[in-house]
Amino acid sequence: MKNKNILITGGGTxxxxxxxxxxGDEITNREPNINIHxxxxxxxxxxxxxxxKDVWHTLLPIRGYQRGFSLGSIGKNILLPFRIIVSLKKLKNLFKHFKPDIIIGTGGYASALPLYLAEKKYKDICILLQEQNSYPGITTRWFSEKSxxxxxxxxxxxxxxxxxxILTGNPxxxxxxxxxxSDSESIFNLNPNKKTVLLFGGSQGSTFLNKMMENILEKISNIDIQILWQTGDLDYREYKKYNNYKIRVTPFIDNMATAYSLAxxxxxxxxxxxxxxxxxxxKPSILIPYPHAAGDHQTKNAQALxxxxxxxxxxxxxxxxxxxxxxxxxxxxxxxxISKMSKASKRIGKPNATKLIVDQIFELAV
Structure with missing residues (x-):
């Protein structure tokens, strides 16, 4: 595997x-001499x-197709062909100089063009895809048979x-x-011995979940529990007024490991x-799928749990x-x-997912 060049493409969210x-981190930990871009x-x-993160990278001027009908969405879609042309030119130059041996696609609009170029112009490059959702995204559906x-x-x-x-789980x-x-008192100013509900809507928050929590706060205050509530940056100003000794309102939780241990x-x-x-x-959970996710994949994800x-x-x-x-x-x-749900959750968890994925990558490189 030494001196191999691996391109990892994916993002957007x-x-x-x-x-x-x-x-990428797992590959580097195993073999520091591999070049990752x-x-x-x-x-x-x-x-x-x-x-x-200070990683070697290239950013393309590409964005996903806008499904709305606003003037802004229409304008962005008009620019899409131009963005594709510029991005492909940038990628061709990258492929020429970096010469990837393997391409790993993790999905999102940023990953489609590198995979397309590899499939059409550089057929000797090995492709591995990592699909997170129960219903595969469009990039995975497009390129799965070529990988x-x-x-x-x-x-x-x-x-x-x-x-x-191969079922590996998600990293x-x-x-x-x-x-x-025990760290939750110093980090969140919450009692580690009190029953705790953790509510969050992803890294950007969820306006719907925030509104739901606001609507039940009065009832929540009458039962003996505490709430750790991540609102997201956009909604924090509206909900920070509810912060008190039983309800910790924060725009973002940096230390999710401690948050999960408390919950x-x-x-x-x-x-x-x-x-x-x-x-x-x-962790046992109440799941409220985002209803507008592509292919309703969040509902399918939730159903598995x-x-x-x-x-x-x-x-x-x-x-x-x-x-x-x-x-x-x-x-x-x-x-x-709660105990039964917790045990069931732990049984289906896959803590070695990243290791299993990288095992597959190293097999391709032999």
């Missing part, structure tokens, strides 16, 4: 970016993360792909299950990486605030049920 970074988008989260291997996060994904698939952040509950119950969306983390940590006995599911369309409160209250007050 954390769900595609963080697996790419986790895979990341490809992402100027418009994705990676444009902020890559410079901070040597597709590493998937859910068993159900295999049914949608006619290629060599999670290092140390995510090693948080210390007796998690209320969240059902993005693939979120579910990977809560199962590795063995529900079927395993690790979660309950509520649907946004008809959800009333009181229904959420009643489910939280019923679960948090039932220690036996």
């Amino acid at each position: 954390g769900g595609h970016l963080f697996p790419a970074l986790a895979i 990341y490809v992402g988008s100027n418009f994705g989260l990676e444009s902020k993360v890559f410079p901070v 040597k291997t597709v590493c998937v996060g859910f068993q159900a994904t295999i049914n949608h792909l006619n290629t060599n698939t 999670v952040r290092k140390g995510i299950s090693n948080g210390k509950k 007796d119950l998690v209320v969240c969306r059902s993005g693939a990486l979120t579910l990977a983390e809560i199962t590795v940590c063995g 529900v079927n395993a006995g690790a979660a309950r599911i509520l649907f946004e369309k008809n959800l009333k605030a009181n229904d959420l409160f009643e489910l939280i209250n019923n679960l948090i007050s039932n220690s036996d049920e």
Whole structure:
């Protein structure tokens, strides 16, 4: 594997970016002499993360197709062909000088063009895909049959792909299950001995979940639990007024390992990486899928945990605030049920996912 060149492409959102970074870190830890180059988008989260991580990278002026009909969306779509042409030119120059032996695609609009170029012009390059969701994204569906291997996060994904698939699970952040509950007092100013509900809507927050929590705060205050509530940056100003000794409101949680260790119950969306983390940590959950996710993949992701006995599911369309409160209250007050759900969650967690994915990459490089 020494002196091999590996291109890792994916991003747009954390769900595609963080697996790419986790895979790259594992490769470097095993074989420091491998050259890794990341490809992402100027418009994705990676444009902020890559410079901070100080990784070798190229950002393309590409963004996803806008499905709305506003003037802004139409204008962005008109520019899309031009962005594709410029991005392909930039990629051809990168391929010429970097000469990748393997391309790893983790999904998102940033990964499609490098995979397309490899498939059309550089057929000697090995392709491996990592699909996070139970229903594969469009990039995986496009290029799965051209890849040597597709590493998937859910068993159900295999049914949608006619290629060599391996169930590895999804990469999670290092140390995510090693948080210390005792640290929660100093980090979050919350009591480590009190039953705790953790609510978050992904790294950017969820306006819907925030509104639901606001609507049940009065009832929450009357039961003996505490709340760790990540609002996201955009909504924090609106909800920070509810911060008190029982309810900790924060725009972003840097130390998720400690947050998970504190939580007796998690209320969240059902993005693939979120579910990977809560199962590795063995946390019971109430899942409220984002209804507009491509292919309704968040509902399919959530169903896998529900079927395993690790979660309950509520649907946004008809959800009333009181229904959420009643489910939280019923679960948090039932220690036996919480324990059963926790064990079920832990059973389906895949803490070695990153290692298994990189094992496959190293096999390709032989």
